[in-house]
Amino acid sequence: MRFGVVVFPGSNCDYDCFYVLKDVLHQDVVFLWHQEEDLRGCDCIILPGGFSYGDYLRTGAIARFSPIMRAVQDFVLRGGIVLGICNGFQILLEGGLLPGALLPNRDGRFICRYVSLRVENTNTPFTLLFSPGEVIRIPIAHYQGNFFLPEEELSELERRGQVLFRYCGPSGEVDAAFNPNGSVGNIAGVASLNFRVMGMMPHPERASEDLLGSSDGQRIFLSIVKWYEEEGSRACS
Amino acid sequence: MRRREAVRVLDLEVIAENLGLRKEEYRRILDLLGRSPTPTEIAMFSVEWSEHCGYPHSRKWLELLPREGYFEVLVGEDAGGIVYDDIVIVFKMESHNHPSQIEPKQGAATGIGGIIRDILGSGARPIACLDSLHFGSLEDPHSRHIVHGVVEGIAFYGNCVGVPTVAGETWFYPAFRGNCLVNVMCVGIAPKGKLVRAIAKGVDNAIVYVGNRTGRDGIGGCSILASQEFAENEEKRPSVQIADPFAEKCLIEATLEALETGFVVGVKDMGAAGLTCSSSEMAASGGSGVEIDLDRVPVREEGMEAWEIMMSESQERMLLCVEKGHEGEVQGIFKKWGLEAEVVGRVTDAGRVTIRYRGEIVADIPALELVRPPVYTPQRKRPDYLDKVNAFRLEDIPPVEDLQGAFLKLLGSPNLASKRWIFEQYDHMVQTNTVVLPGRGTVVLRVKGKPWGIAVTADCNPFYCYLDPYRGAQIAVAEAARNLASCGAYPAGITDCLNFGNPEKPDRYWQFVEAVRGLSDACRFFRIPVVSGNVSFYNESPLGTVYPTPTVGMVGVVEDVAKVVRAHFVQEESFLVLFGETKAELGGSEYLRVVHGLEVGPPPEVDLFFEKRLQEFLIECVEGELFLSSMDVSEGGLAIALAEAALSGEEPLGCVVDLAPLGNLREDVMLFGESCGRALASVKPSKIGEVTERAKDGGIPFAILGRVGGNELVFRKGEETLFSLPLGRAREIWEGAITRHV
Numbered sequence: 021m022r023f024g025v026v027v028f029p030g031s032n033c034d035y036d037c038f039y040v041l042k043d044v045l046h047q048d049v050v051f052l053w054h055q056e057e058d059l060r061g062c063d064c065i066i067l068p069g070g071f072s073y074g075d076y077l078r079t080g081a082i083a084r085f086s087p088i089m090r091a092v093q094d095f096v097l098r099g100g101i102v103l104g105i106c107n108g109f110q111i112l113l114e115g116g117l118l119p120g121a122l123l124p125n126r127d128g129r130f131i132c133r134y135v136s137l138r139v140e141n142t143n144t145p146f147t148l149l150f151s152p153g154e155v156i157r158i159p160i161a162h163y164q165g166n167f168f169l170p171e172e173e174l175s176e177l178e179r180r181g182q183v184l185f186r187y188c189g190p191s192g193e194v195d196a197a198f199n200p201n202g203s204v205g206n207i208a209g210v211a212s213l214n215f216r217v218m219g220m221m222p223h224p225e226r227a228s229e230d231l232l233g234s235s236d237g238q239r240i241f242l243s244i245v246k247w248y249e250e251e252g253s254r255a256c257s
Numbered sequence: 258m259r260r261r262e263a264v265r266v267l268d269l270e271v272i273a274e275n276l277g278l279r280k281e282e283y284r285r286i287l288d289l290l291g292r293s294p295t296p297t298e299i300a301m302f303s304v305e306w307s308e309h310c311g312y313p314h315s316r317k318w319l320e321l322l323p324r325e326g327y328f329e330v331l332v333g334e335d336a337g338g339i340v341y342d343d344i345v346i347v348f349k350m351e352s353h354n355h356p357s358q359i360e361p362k363q364g365a366a367t368g369i370g371g372i373i374r375d376i377l378g379s380g381a382r383p384i385a386c387l388d389s390l391h392f393g394s395l396e397d398p399h400s401r402h403i404v405h406g407v408v409e410g411i412a413f414y415g416n417c418v419g420v421p422t423v424a425g426e427t428w429f430y431p432a433f434r435g436n437c438l439v440n441v442m443c444v445g446i447a448p449k450g451k452l453v454r455a456i457a458k459g460v461d462n463a464i465v466y467v468g469n470r471t472g473r474d475g476i477g478g479c480s481i482l483a484s485q486e487f488a489e490n491e492e493k494r495p496s497v498q499i500a501d502p503f504a505e506k507c508l509i510e511a512t513l514e515a516l517e518t519g520f521v522v523g524v525k526d527m528g529a530a531g532l533t534c535s536s537s538e539m540a541a542s543g544g545s546g547v548e549i550d551l552d553r554v555p556v557r558e559e560g561m562e563a564w565e566i567m568m569s570e571s572q573e574r575m576l577l578c579v580e581k582g583h584e585g586e587v588q589g590i591f592k593k594w595g596l597e598a599e600v601v602g603r604v605t606d607a608g609r610v611t612i613r614y615r616g617e618i619v620a621d622i623p624a625l626e627l628v629r630p631p632v633y634t635p636q637r638k639r640p641d642y643l644d645k646v647n648a649f650r651l652e653d654i655p656p657v658e659d660l661q662g663a664f665l666k667l668l669g670s671p672n673l674a675s676k677r678w679i680f681e682q683y684d685h686m687v688q689t690n691t692v693v694l695p696g697r698g699t700v701v702l703r704v705k706g707k708p709w710g711i712a713v714t715a716d717c718n719p720f721y722c723y724l725d726p727y728r729g730a731q732i733a734v735a736e737a738a739r740n741l742a743s744c745g746a747y748p749a750g751i752t753d754c755l756n757f758g759n760p761e762k763p764d765r766y767w768q769f770v771e772a773v774r775g776l777s778d779a780c781r782f783f784r785i786p787v788v789s790g791n792v793s794f795y796n797e798s799p800l801g802t803v804y805p806t807p808t809v810g811m812v813g814v815v816e817d818v819a820k821v822v823r824a825h826f827v828q829e830e831s832f833l834v835l836f837g838e839t840k841a842e843l844g845g846s847e848y849l850r851v852v853h854g855l856e857v858g859p860p861p862e863v864d865l866f867f868e869k870r871l872q873e874f875l876i877e878c879v880e881g882e883l884f885l886s887s888m889d890v891s892e893g894g895l896a897i898a899l900a901e902a903a904l905s906g907e908e909p910l911g912c913v914v915d916l917a918p919l920g921n922l923r924e925d926v927m928l929f930g931e932s933c934g935r936a937l938a939s940v941k942p943s944k945i946g947e948v949t950e951r952a953k954d955g956g957i958p959f960a961i962l963g964r965v966g967g968n969e970l971v972f973r974k975g976e977e978t979l980f981s982l983p984l985g986r987a988r989e990i991w992e993g994a995i996t997r998h999v
Contacts, residue, residue, distance in 0.1 A: 029503070029506070029507050029594060029595055030417070030503050030506055030507070032417075032418070032419025032506065032687055033419075033687060035688075036687070036688065036689045039689065039705065040689075043705070043706075069687075070419060071416070071417040071419075071502070071503060071506070073503060074417060074501070074502065074503025074504075074506075075417070075503075076503065129412075129681075129682050130412045130416055130681075130682045130683070130684070131681055131682070132680075132681055132682070132683060132684045132685055132686060133681050134907070159686055161416070161684045161686060161687065163416075223686070225689065226686050226687075226689050229689075231692055231703060231818070231819065232686075232689060232691070232692060233694070
């Protein structure tokens, strides 16, 4: 399978994702420039973190109009796998590919640190290598990661199992003390209705090597590979 | 019709004076031009010869600093570096003090932007930033405003631009209330042979302007703002530039991509002194001349005068020299990234910087003369205050009864407390190289595809330098080197940022010269080259002058990045070992300042011979995998070092310490004294024999003080428990000290 990492002007985790996929996990991966309209045969599209267009307007608000995003929209309609990380998550929300909004952090400050996450649903292309309720360590680095959804929609999201990751304590306790940014329900990552699109604020590419302190993030990428090998190739072809 | 740029001679002198040129400098300009200068020429000389760009007061003394060390050294126009393996590690530190004092957010942000472009201009990819920050007391509302703004500015710019801000230091002293120090450092890497110089050469090659448009912001930034002290009620805000980190991020990618084409002859950042500095210095370094047509410079505002365009310090701009015939390819890359890229001139063999605007020649100056500013070595005089503040003797204060109370005060002193509130606002992980995360001194970065890594730290205790600039500067070097060595890195090179008051005042100038001498002697002794640096004078306000602050940014090499050790305790039951000698001294300590209200010295003695031995020993132990954790012992003494080791890990881990092995010293000296040449390690029980044997062989005094473990910090002396503190409480105070104020 082939991964494509989209490069918007201002993306700054593009190369980090590329490095993990290519040099750590030995996958086929290409960069996709934001002005391209061709996904070049990619089976999974990654929208990386960073500050697309400087985030001078609303985060992700301009990037979603890039030509490549039209192709990504089509790709999603065809059931393609898309992973949005941090700014990529914000772009997916702006583009209406995921439900919800990301508000400025509760404390009004950028936060960069390791957090613990509880894996809520392992029956998705992004999480199938985790066990339900497993606690993993992945860093966050954002100013605007405070996930919000009105109550009704939120309970619907929860009911359908679209919440994939929650901020938690070292033993998996989900409460306000371990909520770094004020996200409703401690939500750190959500999936689309068909579970083919996922957005998350934590950076799995930063936690994919033991040398850097955690390799838990690897399993998100490897889940995608495994899913694709097992059923994706059939489903998407 | 526009009026000609002809102005009466008398007016010219006034213009020159207003732009900060001295009378004798103006006369020199008349001599070397053989005619009256144009206003544009005066503007160009004023910025090029300013203290900030031309270093007239410091150049002579900077020659003392060594340029050679254990590793190959490359010194370029704007930054220097060392070579390890097949990689050049380029680094430089620079000040952005006055802009940050006036407009903290933009001032600090543009500081980051400028230093990143200095590294980029050498052809290296910027991989990390560090900051050394000095503010007034946190009790003071105005200082808090500056702290907020500076931290916000660094976060705003650094996070967006995708270069991790990984390390640094932050100090709070009333002496910085009227004039904060914001010293920013950037580190970059490039394959050896891929570096590019800041030169223009090859007749008819193109001079290409790239990046943001030129506006009226930052005019006089270097000559007026950075080269004069603050006076009462002055409005200097217009001289501060405006930051655009998104443009900078695109500029980084586009510039590196352009360099890959092989058609770029030279590159220079347009930072301080803008187009004047970049064009004249590139011409001078290339031994050539340039002709520039200002009508082709992309401008942001209508009706800018020539001198305004030449002096503007608008940010996120670079000047390139591109091979003739290949301009289009290079311009195409910048346009792809949404940036301006205009051919604004050509290289000539005339050796002159010739500027045209609206059909007229507005400046025509020999390039070499522009970049040859005057040298001043005014009088210097040892300040009177020194005798008074260096007379402290231990007997002057009674031993403290309440050791726990003293410990709590130190733990909660912002100078010693955790800087988490600051460094968590910075993205310190982007680029995925940060192996040892920030929290305590040295940070280690891996180099992708290599077994080795790069260790970085920034160090200078300004209070020590106030008490004794020579010794203070030596301690800064020794401590930075020990900082690196304690995690297993070989000190490889230094960039310095020298922050002082008005050099025209003899006592300030004396401080400067003494500090440079101290720096130079220590660097020569350790064979650590100073590869780049910056001098910032005139750091004074009506409130007084700053502490003399020669900030040292040090870069080291870790041979096996997988073996580095961190500062925090990791294993219960491991032995605690203190290396080095604790001397009967308290001068200059945070303990005297915070607990006794005494701002007195002398600062700790420094023994360079022993320092070097200790550092070699520490590196050997880390490489031999004998340490579980290791750190240098410095400000706040042993007690604070232990607290940091216990608290700076993800999960706190306590210890039980017995001071009896330290002998008959006073308890406050053992706990809070800041003797140099000490390090603290935790060692696996199975390795303790080997560690102590090696220490004996190496002539390193050591004391086994106790064991790691439990959820308290317990301090004993023999059978007697002096005091203890639960980790939860300690963490609350240590991590809360800064947050509580901000």
